[in-house]
Amino acid sequence: MLLTLVVGVSTLWLAATGQLILYIHPRYVVFTVIMIAIGMVLSLGVLALVPARDDHDHEHEAPGEAPAGPRRPRRRRRGRAGLRGAAVTVGALVTVGIAVALVVLPPATLTSATAGQRDVNSSTASLNGTTVADAEAGDADAYKSFSVLDWAGLLRQTSDLAFFEGKTADVVGFVVPAGDDPDTFYVSRFVVTCCAVDAQPVGVPVQLDDWQSQLQADEWVDVSGGFRANQSSASTDPVALVPDSLEKVGQPSDPYLY
Amino acid sequence: MSAPLLHRDPSHDHHDHGVVAPGRGPGRGPRRASRTPLLVVGGAVALLLLVVRLASPALGPGLLPDVAQDFVTLTISVIVESMPFVLLGIVLSIIVQVWLPQAFFTSWLPRQPLLRRAVISFLGMFLPVCECGNVPLARGLVLKGFTVSESMTFLLAAPILNPITIITTHQAFGWSDGILVARLLGGFLIANLIGWLYSRHPDPESLLTKSFAAECALPTDHAHGGGRLRESVELFRREMSTMMPALFIGAAIAGGIQTAVPRSVLVTLGSNPVWSVLAMMVLAFVISLCSNVDAFFVLPFATTFMPGGIAAFLVFGPIIDVKMLALLRTTYRPKVLAQLTLVVALTSAAIGLVVNFFA
Numbered sequence: 001m002l003l004t005l006v007v008g009v010s011t012l013w014l015a016a017t018g019q020l021i022l023y024i025h026p027r028y029v030v031f032t033v034i035m036i037a038i039g040m041v042l043s044l045g046v047l048a049l050v051p052a053r054d055d056h057d058h059e060h061e062a063p064g065e066a067p068a069g070p071r072r073p074r075r076r077r078r079g080r081a082g083l084r085g086a087a088v089t090v091g092a093l094v095t096v097g098i099a100v101a102l103v104v105l106p107p108a109t110l111t112s113a114t115a116g117q118r119d120v121n122s123s124t125a126s127l128n129g130t131t132v133a134d135a136e137a138g139d140a141d142a143y144k145s146f147s148v149l150d151w152a153g154l155l156r157q158t159s160d161l162a163f164f165e166g167k168t169a170d171v172v173g174f175v176v177p178a179g180d181d182p183d184t185f186y187v188s189r190f191v192v193t194c195c196a197v198d199a200q201p202v203g204v205p206v207q208l209d210d211w212q213s214q215l216q217a218d219e220w221v222d223v224s225g226g227f228r229a230n231q232s233s234a235s236t237d238p239v240a241l242v243p244d245s246l247e248k249v250g251q252p253s254d255p256y257l258y
Numbered sequence: 259m260s261a262p263l264l265h266r267d268p269s270h271d272h273h274d275h276g277v278v279a280p281g282r283g284p285g286r287g288p289r290r291a292s293r294t295p296l297l298v299v300g301g302a303v304a305l306l307l308l309v310v311r312l313a314s315p316a317l318g319p320g321l322l323p324d325v326a327q328d329f330v331t332l333t334i335s336v337i338v339e340s341m342p343f344v345l346l347g348i349v350l351s352i353i354v355q356v357w358l359p360q361a362f363f364t365s366w367l368p369r370q371p372l373l374r375r376a377v378i379s380f381l382g383m384f385l386p387v388c389e390c391g392n393v394p395l396a397r398g399l400v401l402k403g404f405t406v407s408e409s410m411t412f413l414l415a416a417p418i419l420n421p422i423t424i425i426t427t428h429q430a431f432g433w434s435d436g437i438l439v440a441r442l443l444g445g446f447l448i449a450n451l452i453g454w455l456y457s458r459h460p461d462p463e464s465l466l467t468k469s470f471a472a473e474c475a476l477p478t479d480h481a482h483g484g485g486r487l488r489e490s491v492e493l494f495r496r497e498m499s500t501m502m503p504a505l506f507i508g509a510a511i512a513g514g515i516q517t518a519v520p521r522s523v524l525v526t527l528g529s530n531p532v533w534s535v536l537a538m539m540v541l542a543f544v545i546s547l548c549s550n551v552d553a554f555f556v557l558p559f560a561t562t563f564m565p566g567g568i569a570a571f572l573v574f575g576p577i578i579d580v581k582m583l584a585l586l587r588t589t590y591r592p593k594v595l596a597q598l599t600l601v602v603a604l605t606s607a608a609i610g611l612v613v614n615f616f617a
Contacts, residue, residue, distance in 0.1 A: 001495060007338075011341065013308065024335060024338055034342075036345070037342075038349065046491050049488050091507055098330075098337070100505070102316070103307055106314055109333070193554040194547055194551040194552075195547075
């Protein structure tokens, strides 16, 4: 029951502070809150109603304790009991650890470590953004509102510099190193389908010589600039954003894209 | 938590010092005279958790190294995402066990076993719960008179053959490459195959864990006085105390594997007809997503992987993954789960290879 309370309290707190979306997709928030509330009410019921049934439970324990399966020789049982004991201890430790983390640790977004491990732009999640055709149909102002997802998608679909000519991108994302390249980094966001566990990183390559002297991985930045052919020799991206302005910003309250 | 449970009982004892009355520990303690103190204690614990939670932001970011922090974030996201579905499954299970008339299912289901299982495969259309919510519901159905093999058919079919999954899969893929058809047919086929295989088992009770079998052996209508409400609440307590540790551990394993194994390893295998199927099945196993939305997750992979791999992902994932195995472990013995995994894996792989052959 304690685990239920732990998850219930933490989830409701996350929802109340608007941080539930750090873990799950916004479309689930209402459903989650309703179900957790029902769960808390039922837990209240457990606390209020159950104790008087103690005697019955003890009666039922007796037939339950008798092994339902075939009897095993004593020695094997003891060896199995040892292994079971170890598994139980590990399981208990993990459960307690996570319960503590749920209540104590501040909620966090996924870091660039995961972005690196999942390879920015490796999946075609970036294709969920705007297509080239749609982009060309839009007017100049529309580009200002394009996110990292949209630009990453466009860069994926075409590396034709003529398309990017004269267009200014203004995106917010966190810094992910592009391999060992000292002159390029990715301004990235995670794209989430269902919950953080399926998050895919997408990013726009930014060319800034020796960026490591100014920026660290995981810092959130607002980058604005035009696209040029990537001068950096180590990079795999043919086109990169060359910043006209770059400022550090705080982590936005909705860090994931959908 | 004094009901007979799986071997994770001691973890409950660690937790429950604050919440559970002393008389409910493993020993036979004295019966509590009044129930108000437990409510007060429980309320106090909840309040304490809330206070800790409210104070915690003062700890600030950057407490843990990046990788450890991501592991925690991923694990918590699986828990937070699954929890409402598990709760929904338990609520439905309680409704099935306590509030529906005894013969509700037995009266209109066909008698012939094969046909019966086929109909049961479609029960998910009326009880649309995510795959994790299905486990408590299946337990409830067994307690209501389903045979073990019928419960397995339901468990395997319901995550795929339900309206939400069908709609989201169609939204993601339409009718292209036969992926939707493969998913639906494959799910139905596997569910009935497993049900048929296990219906031939001479001793179905031995497939269940000791603790769940004992639950099934309890007489269904005790003279408990206090009626259905109390029984509902008691069921809730029992199911939650079984499901929660399983959920935590399953989530931790899923989070751990995701943190440790680079995804690029799987992606490079995408264009080979055989490896694409196997790689996607491994991904489905590890990522433990709810079947309602896994179609959207795998859609971006559709251009890198052959359609057979996608189909195998969509068939294997809802049935067998790290989180599900942890939850199923509450009800079925490990040997059964191993057999189940093997049969489902082979059938899913076969379906994927067939789709690739025609692609």
